[in-house]
Structure formats: structure tokens, C-alpha cells
Amino acid sequence: MPGRIAAIALALLISIPARAADVLPIFDAHLHYSHDAWDVVPTLEAIAILRRAGLKRAMVSSSSDDGTQKLYAAAPDLVLPSLRPYRSRGEIGTWMRDDSVVGHVEARLKQYRYVAIGEFHIYGADADLPVMRRLVELAKQYGLFLHAHSDADAVDRLFVQDPQARVLWAHAGFASPGIVSGMLRKHRNLWADLAFRNDHAPGGKLDESWRAVFLEFPDRFMVGTDTFTPERWHYVGPHADFSRAWLASLPKEIAERIAWRNGETLFSRMMNGR
Amino acid sequence: MRRCILVIAAFAVLTCVAPAKARPEFTDAERRRILAHGPWPLPVPRDPSNRVSGKPEAIALGERLFFDRRLSSTGAMACDWCHTPSLDWTDGFARGVGRQTVDRNTLSLWNAGFGRWFGWSGAHDSLWAQSTRPLLDAREMDMSAPRVAERVRGDPDLACRFRQVFGQPPSAMHDEAVLVATGKALAAFQETLVSGRTPFDAFRDALARNDTAAIAQYPADARRGLKIFVGRGNCSLCHLGPLFSNGEFADVGIPFFLPRGGVDPGRHDGIRQLRASPYNLLGPHNDDRSGAAAIRTRHVELQHRNFGEFRVPSLRNVARTAPYMHNGSLATLRDVVRHYSELDEDRLHADGERILKPLRLSDGEADDLIAFLNSLSDDGTPFIRRSTATDPPCR
Numbered sequence: 306m307p308g309r310i311a312a313i314a315l316a317l318l319i320s321i322p323a324r325a326a327d328v329l330p331i332f333d334a335h336l337h338y339s340h341d342a343w344d345v346v347p348t349l350e351a352i353a354i355l356r357r358a359g360l361k362r363a364m365v366s367s368s369s370d371d372g373t374q375k376l377y378a379a380a381p382d383l384v385l386p387s388l389r390p391y392r393s394r395g396e397i398g399t400w401m402r403d404d405s406v407v408g409h410v411e412a413r414l415k416q417y418r419y420v421a422i423g424e425f426h427i428y429g430a431d432a433d434l435p436v437m438r439r440l441v442e443l444a445k446q447y448g449l450f451l452h453a454h455s456d457a458d459a460v461d462r463l464f465v466q467d468p469q470a471r472v473l474w475a476h477a478g479f480a481s482p483g484i485v486s487g488m489l490r491k492h493r494n495l496w497a498d499l500a501f502r503n504d505h506a507p508g509g510k511l512d513e514s515w516r517a518v519f520l521e522f523p524d525r526f527m528v529g530t531d532t533f534t535p536e537r538w539h540y541v542g543p544h545a546d547f548s549r550a551w552l553a554s555l556p557k558e559i560a561e562r563i564a565w566r567n568g569e570t571l572f573s574r575m576m577n578g579r
Numbered sequence: 580m581r582r583c584i585l586v587i588a589a590f591a592v593l594t595c596v597a598p599a600k601a602r603p604e605f606t607d608a609e610r611r612r613i614l615a616h617g618p619w620p621l622p623v624p625r626d627p628s629n630r631v632s633g634k635p636e637a638i639a640l641g642e643r644l645f646f647d648r649r650l651s652s653t654g655a656m657a658c659d660w661c662h663t664p665s666l667d668w669t670d671g672f673a674r675g676v677g678r679q680t681v682d683r684n685t686l687s688l689w690n691a692g693f694g695r696w697f698g699w700s701g702a703h704d705s706l707w708a709q710s711t712r713p714l715l716d717a718r719e720m721d722m723s724a725p726r727v728a729e730r731v732r733g734d735p736d737l738a739c740r741f742r743q744v745f746g747q748p749p750s751a752m753h754d755e756a757v758l759v760a761t762g763k764a765l766a767a768f769q770e771t772l773v774s775g776r777t778p779f780d781a782f783r784d785a786l787a788r789n790d791t792a793a794i795a796q797y798p799a800d801a802r803r804g805l806k807i808f809v810g811r812g813n814c815s816l817c818h819l820g821p822l823f824s825n826g827e828f829a830d831v832g833i834p835f836f837l838p839r840g841g842v843d844p845g846r847h848d849g850i851r852q853l854r855a856s857p858y859n860l861l862g863p864h865n866d867d868r869s870g871a872a873a874i875r876t877r878h879v880e881l882q883h884r885n886f887g888e889f890r891v892p893s894l895r896n897v898a899r900t901a902p903y904m905h906n907g908s909l910a911t912l913r914d915v916v917r918h919y920s921e922l923d924e925d926r927l928h929a930d931g932e933r934i935l936k937p938l939r940l941s942d943g944e945a946d947d948l949i950a951f952l953n954s955l956s957d958d959g960t961p962f963i964r965r966s967t968a969t970d971p972p973c974r
Binding site for chain 1: 835926928
């Protein structure tokens with residue numbers, strides 16, 4: 306009986322409606338639900354956090370991918386799965402030299418459906434290592450984006466391997482607005498998320514250099530929280546509010562694109578019929 | 580040619596028989612870092628935002644208030660309830676215990692006057708503002724400005740001392756002004772809590788004057804630990820200067836979930852509280868007319884990385900202020916060293932160059948680092964109250 310009551314309570318929690326209609330929806334392109342989060346932020350609580358934050362969609366990748374699948378099973382209308390090549394925490398710096406990663410990714414791609422491979426961490430010439438090359442091939446084979454936490458050099462190398470690749474550049478590479486705009490000009494299939502960055506909106510106010518980049522490339526940006534520790538699930542709401550605050554100083558149509566329309570346009574249909 | 584061979588041969592012999600010059604124990608860079616941890620003590624700090632900072636009458640009044648149990652709603656606790664002199668101005672608990680258990684470990688007050696931000700989250704930008712916080716917190720002393728003012732006004736001796744320090748009796752001051760004045764007197768007292776010289780300080784000064792005999796007095800294990808601290812451990816990058824703290828905030832991979840649910844956002848919440856506080860240095864209670872003291876408050880920025888950051892604490896007397904970290908989750912110095920030795924890098928964001936990396940210390944190296952940390956303790960001279968109930972009444 307107590308279990309039933311708890312289930313009802315959780316069901317109520319999960320069905321909490323998103324914020325009022327006048328609140329700008331958010332497509333959060335950078336979330337993780339890794340194994341150390343599952344107990345401290347149970348799946349239904351995580352989904353409730355996303356809905357309370359007014360998220361329209363949440364692109365999730367996890368170490369391991371089981372975390373993503375848990376969230377997707379609980380809220381397929383909300384969660385867009387991305388396949389992280391890490392089986393557990395601790396593989397960020399080694400995965401690209403671990404041949405067994407390829408078999409893992411191939412097996413998951415056969416078993417589940419995704420919108421992207423990533424987020425993975427790859428820098429410089431490591432992008433040309435065989436494991437990374439195989440991931441680029443798999444992304445092409447399955448029609449998936451690559452979500453790359455990379456420097457500009459590595460992004461360039463991914464596009465050399467597959468000029469038709471579609472890359473979501475995590476954190477916009479933590480690069481300056483000048484470098485980011487140069488990369489967006491150079492690669493028409495490059496998009497960027499702004500997770501864990503403040504420089505585009507220091508103090509919550511839009512930086513003028515970044516404003517110019519957003520106005521030039523309104524279709525190429527998304528926002529994201531980056532829940533790289535379990536505690537950061539409690540930052541999804543504040544981050545959505547942070548995004549709404551600085552986006553408010555852009556023309557409404559552009560703000561909506563960056564807030565959610567770009568992500569929706571690019572990713573949402575990829576899971577249709579799945 | 581023959582002469583040349585002889586010279587070479589002679590040189591070769593010389594290099595074989597001459598005693599090898601001992602490699603210096605510390606590199607030039609390490610030596611510079613070590614010297615930067617002193618000299619100690621620093622002069623007693625003066626706070627330009629507090630017009631009674633350093634005034635003997637204010638220090639004496641602050642001391643009285645610090646131990647005055649009437650400043651809590653139940654009359655049961657004063658500041659020393661949590662900041663106990665015999666416990667190095669902390670309480671020995673993992674998380675502070677006032678009327679209720681709070682979320683964070685009680686910071687020691689040693690050297691509090693040298694701070695830039697106060698509390699684990701830096702929610703206050705002056706020691707006097709910080710000193711009002713536990714007075715007003717319902718979980719701690721549970722007072723309010725009117726109740727503090729009432730207690731001060733109701734004691735003729737205390738009211739007299741207020742008049743002497745602040746130039747007007749509390750009866751002529753608004754409730755909030757009395758609260759702020761109480762905080763400023765408390766701060767004036769706490770500024771005097773400067774820790775004493777330590778074995779490390781003696782070593783550091785000996786190193787500065789190349790006094791080899793005095794240098795040799797510093798234990799070998801502490802020297803090895805110091806080398807890790809300023810060398811490959813990179814500890815001194817954050818625990819820098821004479822205070823062994825940069826006074827800023829960091830996420831060092833300590834989980835920050837709360838036992839009661841939710842998380843402690845640390846510095847992220849601290850900045851929000853700071854901005855909202857009527858007692859910050861941008862407000863009317865700042866006595867610094869130059870505006871210089873408020874610059875840091877005016878320019879502090881809220882960033883994503885602040886979520887889960889906590890203040891880098893001073894390491895002076897660290898061996899006597901267990902338990903450790905913002906939530907007291909590490910019971911001993913060995914636990915702290917183990918934490919940094921086995922650091923979970925995945926808890927830290929892969930943004931740019933990483934300062935924190937697992938130290939992977941051997942047991943012996945951990946012992947050495949702990950020996951060094953132990954050498955940061957002074958002789959623990961007991962605090963003796965300078966004001967007592969038997970003092971002549973104020974006139």
C-alpha cells in the first residue's frame with residue numbers, strides 16, 4: 306500500500322504541467338543522466354525537474370547509456386536520446402584509444418534509436434584515431450548527429466572524414482565568438498550548444514560580440530545545462546531561467562529559435578515513428 | 580694534443596672523486612611558493628567598511644556580545660555556542676548545531692578578519708554583515724533586529740558601552756542600526772583572533788634567510804609533504820599566501836546534496852544572497868566613503884560554475900579544526916588527503932586546463948602531506964577573555 310501511494314505521488318509529480326504558456330519553452334541540448342545520478346535523482350524526479358523547468362525537449366546522453374534509456378522510457382515525448390560512448394564515468398580521457406568502445410556503440414545502435422552519438426570528448430589529432438573514425442562512419446550510417454566536446458581542430462577533422470556529417474559542437478568549443486562564427490561560416494553542418502558558458506551573457510546580459518554572431522547564425526545555436534554531476538539536475542530550472550533572461554534581449558523570433566525551435570527542427574522528427 | 584688529453588683525464592678524475600653537489604631540496608619555483616606563505620603573523624586587519632574596526636572599546640564590546648546568551652531567542656546560546664574558543668573557534672560537529680542542525684560545517688574564526696568573502700558561500704562581503712547572519716537565522720540564534728535592539732537597550736551597562744563606541748546610545752538608534760552596530764562590534768572582536776606562529780613559519784623564515792641550522796629543525800616528513808604541497812600537488816595554487824587560501828571559491832568534487840533533500844548550491848546561492856542583502860557593502864551601512872571596499876561586490880558575477888562551489892578555507896590550525904569540507908563530510912585530515920589523492924575527475928567539468936587532478940599519493944606521501952599540514956598549527960595558547968562580569972560598570 307505504501308508503495309502504491311508512492312507511485313501515485315510520483316505519477317502526480319511527473320504530470321506537473323510545464324510553466325505557463327507565456328514562458329519561453331527551452332530545448333535543452335546538453336543533459337547527462339549518468340549512473341551516479343540514478344539513486345539520488347530518481348528517474349521520475351528527473352523528469353519532473355525537466356517539466357518544472359519548462360523544457361520542451363531534453364537531449365540526454367549518459368554514462369552509461371542506460372540512464373538515457375531510463376529517462377526516454379519514462380518520457381518519450383520529452384527526452385531525445387543521444388548515445389554517449391562511455392560505459393561508465395572515468396572513460397572521458399581514454400575512450401578514443403579503447404577499441405571495445407566501437408563494439409559497445411554498434412550494439413547500442415542496433416538495440417536503441419538515437420538522434421546523435423555523443424557527447425564525447427575529443428581534441429586535436431585524436432579525432433583521427435580509428436575509434437573516432439568509426440563513430441563518424443556509424444553516425445553517417447544511422448543518420449545521426451555527432452555531439453562533440455572538442456576544439457576547433459578536432460571539429461575540422463570530423464568534417465574532413467565526412468563532409469556531410471552533422472556536428473553539434475558542445476559548449477561551442479569554449480571558443481571566442483570570432484572563432485565560433487568562423488567555424489559556422491566554414492561548416493554549414495555545424496551547430497553549437499552554449500552549455501556551461503557565461504561569456505555570451507555575463508551578468509545575464511547579452512554580450513555585443515555574441516549578439517552579432519547570434520544574429521548572423523540564428524539557426525545554429527541551442528542552449529544546454531550540462532548536468533555533469535547529479536547535483537546539477539537541480540540547476541536545470543535556474544539555467545532555463547538564465548537562458549530566458551539573456552534571450553529576452555534578442556528579437557523574439559531569434560530568441561525562440563535559439564531557445565527551442567532550432568533543436569526541435571533538427572532533432573525532434575528523428576524519433577518519429579520510433 | 581698530449582697536454583689536451585691530460586687535461587681531459589684530470590677533469591674526468593676530478594669529476595669522479597669530487598663529492599657530488601647535493602641537489603637542492605626545493606626548486607627555485609618551489610622556494611618562491613614557500614616564501615609566499617609568509618611572513619606570519621600579518622598585522623591585525625582593519626576593515627574600512629567598519630568605522631569601529633580596531634578600536635579597543637569596540638573590541639571589548641564585541642567580546643562581551645560574543646559571549647552574551649541574551650542575543651539568542653531562547654537565551655541559551657551565544658556566538659561561542661558554535662565558535663567555541665577551546666575548540667579553535669569551531670564546534671567539532673560535521674554540521675553546525677544551533678536551535679537546529681544547519682547545512683554546513685562551522686568555520687573556525689581564526690584569521691576571519693583577513694577574509695574577502697565570508698561563510699562557505701561568500702553570502703556576505705564583510706565580517707560585520709556575516710556576524711549578523713547567525714543572529715537572524717531561525718535555525719541558529721533566531722533573533723530579529725527589534726529583538727537585538729531591545730536586548731541591548733535593556734541593559735544599561737551594554738547601552739553605555741554602545742554609546743561610548745558608536746557615539747550615541749542605542750535608544751537613539753533605529754533597530755536595524757543597532758543590529759548593524761552589534762555586527763560591527765562583533766567583527767572588531769573577531770578581527771583580533773589571529774593565529775600564532777607555527778613550525779612552518781619558523782621554517783619559512785629560516786629559508787628566507789638561508790639559515791641552514793634553523794631549516795634543519797623542521798622535520799623531514801613535513802618538508803617532503805611541503806614539497807608535494809607546493810609542487811606536483813598544486814595545493815598552493817588555491818591554498819596560497821600567508822593565509823593558505825586565495826579567499827575564493829572552488830568545486831573540489833565534494834558532493835553537495837543535502838540530507839533533507841535538494842542541494843546546497845554554494846557560491847551560486849551565496850552571490851544571490853549577497854546581492855539581495857541590505858547589509859552588503861553597496862548599502863547604506865558601509866562606512867567606507869572611498870567606495871574602494873565595495874568594488875568587489877559591485878563586480879562579482881554569477882556564473883554556472885559557481886553552482887556547488889565553496890570557499891577555499893585557510894589551512895592555519897587546520898589539524899585542530901576537524902571535521903572538514905563545507906558539510907563536514909570528511910572526518911580527518913587523512914580523509915581529506917585521500918579525497919584529493921583519489922579525486923573523481925568526472926565530477927569536475929572538462930573546461931580548459933584542470934587544476935585538480937588525482938594526486939595518486941603513496942601511503943608514505945600521504946603521511947608526509949599530513950605531517951606538513953600538522954606543522955601549520957600554532958601552540959594552541961588558550962584564549963583568555965579580556966572582559967568579565969566583574970569589570971567596573973560603564974559610566
